[in-house]
Amino acid sequence: MRLRELRAILGQYKDKIKYESKAIQHSSKTDVYGLQKTFNAINQVAKLGFLDADIKRLSRFESVYNFRSKNDSMRLEISEYREIDTTINIIKEKIEGYQKLLSISIPENEENVLSVRLPQYKEISDLKEFFDKLEKALHNGLKIEENTGDGQKYQLQNFDTGSLWVDILFNKESLLLFGQLIKLAINYQKASLTQRKMELEVEHLELDLELKKTYTDAIKQRLKLTLDAETKNLESSGNYSEESINSMRMSIQTLGNLMNEGTQFHTPLNAPDDVRQAMPEPPETKVIDTIQNLLESVTEQQGDE
Structure with a gap:
């Protein structure tokens, strides 16, 4: 794969890693929206081979990682959510790091x-x-x-x-x-x-x-x-x-x-x-x-x- 195409793919899927949470009052649980879409985007980037360790950490939460719903929402223990959130943030930092490295290697003007x-x-x-x-x-x-x-x-x-x-x-x-x-x-x-x-x-x-x-x-x-x-x-x-x-x-x-x-x-x-x-x-x-x-x-x- 060309470096230019790789950078475009990283940018495309990085923008799809979006989710939000809403804590439930007087409860140890939180509602999370968008994780399913986020995992799909991460799995696409993972095909490039530099997220193997992170995917392994996410897959430990098997019921969450493989969960599917029509409205892309799930209820998680706050402690569980925090671990997943930390791993996803590490993934985003890695993607951003690769993007910056590629930007140094490839001229910016590419519209024409x-x-x-x-x-x-x-x-x-x-x-x-x-x-x-x-x-x-x-x-x-x-x-x-x-x-x-x-x-x-x-x-x-x-x-x-x-x-x-x-x-x-x-x-x-x-x-x-x-x-x-x-x-x-x-x-x-x-x-x-x-x-x-x-x-x-x-x-x-x-x-x-x-x-x-x-x-x-x-x-x-x-x-x-x-x-x-x-x-x-x-x-x-x-x-x-x-x-x-x-x-x-x-x-x-x-x-x-x-x-x-x-x-x-x-x-x-x-x-x-x-x-x-x-x-x-x-x-x-x-x-x-x-x-x-x-x-x-x-x-x-x-x-x-």
């Missing part, structure tokens, strides 16, 4: 951040080629004169230590535009994988070379038409110049090729709604995985013969 997951490269030369392609996609997609947001359009913000992730900070206008390009690039990527599958199938057919070339040329033309169609979508979404459209066309093609290599683009868990809506997340690429599997299947069949 795009996280890029690199393919699983094994060669250093592959990394250089990747960043050259990514810079090309960013430059071509965002250099358009209509993108007039104040300040630098994008800049490298962070490398996630120990993983193949890089964070890029955009101005708001540029990030929304780049999200649109990524959406169009996904469609192009699907078409390019389908094209590759069809090319492999044509190679597998018993046809003369001239006819195979005719089929292959037709398949390539089909991919070009797909790219033309995606570029057409840009023309209808803004008053862009011809130069800008051609530039963004190259960006779409480059992004699609990067996705074919395994590149992924993610927004932070706590990104604003308009940013999250502008940026497609990996679940939308399940169809691509299916096509990729079919492509590999065709390749394996050819290899077996």
